[in-house]
Amino acid sequence: xxxxxxxxxxxxxxxxxxxxxxxxxxxxxxxxxxxxxxxxxxxxxxxxxxxxxxxxxxxxxxxxxxxxxxxxxxxxxxxxxxxxxxxxxxxxxxxxxxxxxxxxxxxxxxxxxxxxxxxxxxxxxxxxxxxxxxxxxxxxxxxxxxxxxxxxxxxxxxxxxxxxxxxxxxxxxxxxxxxxxxxxxxxxxxxxxxxxxxxxxxxxxxxxxxxxxxxxxxxxxxxxxxxxxxxxxxxxxxxxxxxxxxxxxxxxxxxxxxxxxxxxxxxxxxxxxxxxxxxxxxxxxxxxxxxxxxxxxxxxxxxxxxxxxxxxxxxxxxxxxxxxxxxxxxxxxxxxxxxxxxxxxxxxxxxxxxxxxxxxxxxxxxxxxxxxxxxxxxxxxxxxxxxxxxxxxxxxxxxxxxxxxxxxxxxxxxxxxxxxxxxxxxxxxxxxxxxxxxxxxxxxxxxxxxxxxxxxxxxxxxxxxxxxxxxxxxxxxxxxxxxxxxxxxxxxxxxxxxxxxxxxxxxxxxxxxxxxxxxxxxxxxxxxxxxxxxxxxxxxxxxxxxxxxxxxxxxxxxxxxxxxxxxxxxxxxxxxxxxxxxxxxxxxxxxxxxxxxxxxxxxxxxxxxxxxxxxxxxxxxxxxxxxxxxxxxxxxxxxxxxxxxxxxxxxxxxxxxxxxxxxxxxxxxxxxxxxxxxxxxxxxxxxxxxxxxxxxxxxxxxxxxxxxxxxxxxxxxxxxxxxxxxxxxxxxxxxxxxxxxxxxxxxxxxxx
Numbered sequence: 001x002x003x004x005x006x007x008x009x010x011x012x013x014x015x016x017x018x019x020x021x022x023x024x025x026x027x028x029x030x031x032x033x034x035x036x037x038x039x040x041x042x043x044x045x046x047x048x049x050x051x052x053x054x055x056x057x058x059x060x061x062x063x064x065x066x067x068x069x070x071x072x073x074x075x076x077x078x079x080x081x082x083x084x085x086x087x088x089x090x091x092x093x094x095x096x097x098x099x100x101x102x103x104x105x106x107x108x109x110x111x112x113x114x115x116x117x118x119x120x121x122x123x124x125x126x127x128x129x130x131x132x133x134x135x136x137x138x139x140x141x142x143x144x145x146x147x148x149x150x151x152x153x154x155x156x157x158x159x160x161x162x163x164x165x166x167x168x169x170x171x172x173x174x175x176x177x178x179x180x181x182x183x184x185x186x187x188x189x190x191x192x193x194x195x196x197x198x199x200x201x202x203x204x205x206x207x208x209x210x211x212x213x214x215x216x217x218x219x220x221x222x223x224x225x226x227x228x229x230x231x232x233x234x235x236x237x238x239x240x241x242x243x244x245x246x247x248x249x250x251x252x253x254x255x256x257x258x259x260x261x262x263x264x265x266x267x268x269x270x271x272x273x274x275x276x277x278x279x280x281x282x283x284x285x286x287x288x289x290x291x292x293x294x295x296x297x298x299x300x301x302x303x304x305x306x307x308x309x310x311x312x313x314x315x316x317x318x319x320x321x322x323x324x325x326x327x328x329x330x331x332x333x334x335x336x337x338x339x340x341x342x343x344x345x346x347x348x349x350x351x352x353x354x355x356x357x358x359x360x361x362x363x364x365x366x367x368x369x370x371x372x373x374x375x376x377x378x379x380x381x382x383x384x385x386x387x388x389x390x391x392x393x394x395x396x397x398x399x400x401x402x403x404x405x406x407x408x409x410x411x412x413x414x415x416x417x418x419x420x421x422x423x424x425x426x427x428x429x430x431x432x433x434x435x436x437x438x439x440x441x442x443x444x445x446x447x448x449x450x451x452x453x454x455x456x457x458x459x460x461x462x463x464x465x466x467x468x469x470x471x472x473x474x475x476x477x478x479x480x481x482x483x484x485x486x487x488x489x490x491x492x493x494x495x496x497x498x499x500x501x502x503x504x505x506x507x508x509x510x511x512x513x514x515x516x517x518x519x520x521x522x523x524x525x526x527x528x529x530x531x532x533x534x535x536x537x538x539x540x541x542x543x544x545x546x547x548x549x550x551x552x553x554x555x556x557x558x559x560x561x562x563x564x565x566x567x568x569x570x571x572x573x574x575x576x577x578x579x580x581x582x583x584x585x586x587x588x589x590x591x592x593x594x595x596x597x598x599x600x601x602x603x604x605x606x607x608x609x610x611x612x613x614x615x616x617x618x619x620x621x622x623x624x625x626x627x628x629x630x631x632x633x634x635x636x637x638x639x640x641x642x643x644x645x646x647x648x649x650x651x652x653x654x655x656x657x658x659x660x661x662x663x664x665x666x667x668x669x670x671x672x673x674x675x676x677x678x679x680x681x682x683x684x685x686x687x688x689x690x691x692x693x694x695x696x697x698x699x700x701x702x703x704x705x706x707x708x709x710x711x712x713x714x715x716x717x718x719x720x721x722x723x724x725x726x727x728x729x730x731x732x733x734x735x736x737x738x739x740x741x742x743x744x745x746x747x748x749x750x751x752x
Contacts, residue, residue: 002025002033002058002059003024003025003058003059003060004025004057005022005025005039005054006021006054006056007021007023008021009041009052010052010101010104010105011050011101012101013099013101013347018099018100021043022068023041023071024068024069024070025071026071029071034079035056035079035081035083036054036080036082037053037054037076037079038053038076039052039053039071039073039075040071040074040075040114041072042070042072051114076117077116081104081107085108085323085325088358089103092107096348096349097746098347098349098350102347106320106323108304108323109297109303109304111296111298111301112301122196122197123194124168124196125167126165126167126195127165127192128164129159129163129189129190135189136156136189139189140156151179152183154176155180156184164193201287201313202284204257204258204283204284209250210244212244212251213394215393215394216247218390219248219391219392222235222390223235223248223252223368223390227255227330231364232357233366233367234360234369235368235369236374236390237368237370237371237390238389238391238392239370239372239391239392240392240601241605242395242605243372243394244392244396245335246335249265249333250283252331252368253331254284256330257287259330261330262312262313262327263329264314264321264322264324264356265315265317265332265333266316266318266322266333266334266335266342266352266356267318267336268336268339277290277316280314284314288312288316289307291317291321291324307324310327319343322356329360330365331365331368333370334352334353334367335371336598337353337369337370337375338373338374338375338378339562340591340750351747372598373593373598373632376640376649376650379640380640395605399605399606400609402572402610402611403610403611404600404614404628405612405614406615406624407425407613407615407619409615410617420512421512424613428571428613429520429571430520432611433523433553436568437568437570437571438552438554438566438568438571439553440554440560440572440602441554441555441572442557442572443576444557444579444580444595445576445579446509446557447472447473447474447508447509448471448504448510448511449504449506449511450469450471450505451505451506452469452479452490454494454496455501455502456494456497456499457494457496457497459495459497463486464486465481465484465701465704466481466484466699466703467699468482472490472504473510473531477489483702484702507576509529509555509557512555512575516553523552524553525552525554526551526553526554527554528554528559529559542554546566547566558595561595566602566605567605567607569602569605569610570604570608570610571603571610572600572610573612574596574600574612574614574615575615576615577596578618578621580595581623584751585698585750585751586646589642590639593626614627622638648713649747652713653713653714653716653717654712654746655711655714655721655745655746656710656712656744657743659671659740660705660706660742661705661740661741662739663706663739666737667706670708670737671693671709671710673737674710674742675694677727679691682712688714689712690714693710693711696708696709717746720746725744728744
């Protein structure tokens, strides 16, 4: 019999209370308190009741020398956290240095209150005929002469045969009316009862699976062999765009379900489309469920319950889906594994791949990473044998890789074309549309013009609160800051010199749309960016219109480059290939290569060969050269050499510290003081850490807060995390900069 419990308080994210507290279990709760339970406990000086989570139960403890408080009540009958979920929370705490409360909050579904979280079963209402048949026949004899009795008579005769029928089934019968049901209920000839909804899972639809090519069969067999070994492995499925990676892992999921297992499929949030879900439901029916951030907390809680009760076998979702409480989890697929959205930007700053690997090590299952352009870290781990690798080098069917053409926009300027679309791309769009085919155009910047400039004095209109230029949005006729959201009316004269010579420079999705509307409006034009995809069905509506050919020209940001499969798209245009090449981030080459390669993959997925036109001011850049010549392997090898030379991932781990505050001088002073701590303790640690900085952040001010950054690198991740946090704790004890805020991360995917 357990007498004590260790409890973590639900809001314990600060250093002072980020620990477990020991509570007594009184006699009346000894049979009720279990590991993973949510409980109410007295906490703090005034013993206010707070929600906590039981992380351990014990029969005996060491004497503490003070009276222990007792658990007041158990919130739910069943434990909220399964042992597996507690293991995940503990892993997040140790691997990312976050608080236990924040880790538990990430694992559980959103929107939990202090009220009990009831794992309600879905109920159905039935209409049941009374067991007194004599009463039924007597009632029919008494009322048979009435014209209004026909519907009641039909209903009673039907129930004399079937006895118990679903209410909604009866209500759908044309011979039955609600008033007849009401009358029979009042006369106590029928009663309503509720029963748990009978769940009959759809069987696998084998006919929906496509015939695989020889190359796909080899890949599928390799993955299934790994699954059947029942040992943990991470496998990279690297296939060129259009090579049929999805069909291969659909076969792997089929194998998992057939042997009684469950599977998770993680996709980038922007790829959670109706098209994605339909491909899975076509094969697995009601065994598949979808989760995403635009679902309400209640909807996500219901999915959590269904998974816990074993009512579904496959869940598709973004990074948070990695926490779904499946039993017998055998496979986690991470599609487009290179995407930065798998890394959380808020506490706890976990990476979904790390969590997936931790779960599969525990379950002796497989993590399947799928991508045409894997991350450098994944590529490197395949090289050194940490991961297995399966490749697909051919497009499926008769599809072949598209022709790639680069257009030097410097020559376009010399020829008098300073527009957003080159002559070459314009002619290609015209030819493609005339042939009845479709076009996708990528420009990874929303809005119309990225800045407004005065030709007289050179003044650029910047946000008052951020160190960025204001973007002009044509739809709202306003200037907008994409960092703090501030909006301004468009000025008619320069705020600095009062000149009227104001010009709109830089390109965005709206400017491309404006140009296309002027020249190709009759073909149907769609725009897909953050401004047009609000709401639950924002993405689906645009993609459905494109799939149904209501629009034939689709302009968009990076969200159009991910995983979409439209057989009539034969032309892809990359409007500004240079946008991400020169960002102050060691991953800029990798990101550019991935984005352009992914976008190119949308072209020529049907029977007609595609064409890709890349507009650039730097056609000789090594990244664009490798893309044009389809030399992906060479790009990876060269980029790995550069990373090794610089001492960046995957050859080292990165700990970043961001110092922010409204007083610039205080931020600078704090950054330099903190750097001194890091340098001092690095020397004491015999120099295993390389400290870079402090330096002003790439964006030096956001929302009235100045930003400075420190970067620390080390090959030893565990020591780096301990060292990074230890120096912060030492710095925080000085209390000299109370207005300063400090954020940190280990191995972030963005250095902005």
